[in-house]
Amino acid sequence: MNELFKAAKEVADFMTEREWRFCLIGGLAVVCWGEVRFTQDADISLLTGYGSEERFARTLLERFAGRLTNTLEFALRNRVLLLRTVSGIPIDVSFSALPFELEMLERAVTFEFEEDCALPVCTAEDLFVMKLFASRPKDVMDAESIAVRQRGKLDTGYVLRHLKELSELKEEPAMLSTAKRILEVRS
Numbered sequence: 001m002n003e004l005f006k007a008a009k010e011v012a013d014f015m016t017e018r019e020w021r022f023c024l025i026g027g028l029a030v031v032c033w034g035e036v037r038f039t040q041d042a043d044i045s046l047l048t049g050y051g052s053e054e055r056f057a058r059t060l061l062e063r064f065a066g067r068l069t070n071t072l073e074f075a076l077r078n079r080v081l082l083l084r085t086v087s088g089i090p091i092d093v094s095f096s097a098l099p100f101e102l103e104m105l106e107r108a109v110t111f112e113f114e115e116d117c118a119l120p121v122c123t124a125e126d127l128f129v130m131k132l133f134a135s136r137p138k139d140v141m142d143a144e145s146i147a148v149r150q151r152g153k154l155d156t157g158y159v160l161r162h163l164k165e166l167s168e169l170k171e172e173p174a175m176l177s178t179a180k181r182i183l184e185v186r187s
Contacts, residue, residue: 004028005113007089008042012119014063020056021047023108023120025094025130032111033124034145041090045122047105048095057081060093100129100162124150129162132179133170140178147182156183 008028015022027039048056057075060083067082067090068074075081081093096105104126111121122130124146131143147154159179167175 002114003087004042004089005117007085007087007091008119009117010085011044011091021105023105023122025122029121029127030142032121033127034142034149041092043092045094045096045101047102049097053095100166125155125159128159132163132175133166135175144182
């Protein structure tokens with residue numbers, strides 16, 4: 001089994017045993033919905049809500065090594081826990097609490113990366129939204145690749161509704177116009 005898939009499965013199995021709600025996001029999700037690209041880590045969205053982050057973080061740190069000397073403090077300040085599996089693969093666990101994130105976790109689908117390696121992954125629409133919310137150049141390129149690969153399959157109403165809400169929250173209206181441009185060109 002691919003080492004990255006194996007590491008993602010190791011963390012996913014740990015979360016599943018505890019009946020936590022989570023799904024893959026980031027580069028591994030792009031492999032499912034966009035253009036296949038090289039990625040060295042696994043990104044996971046974990047439903048923690050607000051106020052329970054430390055409990056989840058401490059439980060994960062009992063099993064997986066932190067990547068920083070102050071991993072717990074960093075996680076609580078930035079809402080992302082930076083872990084490393086026994087095999088050395090980096091895992092970023094984002095603490096989710098927003099209504100959009102809850103809906104994303106409810107909509108997650110199972111994707112079989114390899115035989116015996118089926119993992120929950122966010123949908124193409126939710127990944128597109130997250131990529132434009134992040135808005136780094138690499139993320140915009142990922143959103144474009146999702147639009148190309150999913151041509152005509154994306155629920156644009158869903159995407160634009162969530163990006164409108166998130167762009168207002170982030171006070172970045174350009175996020176919504178970027179999404180419309182990408183979706184119009186790739187439809």
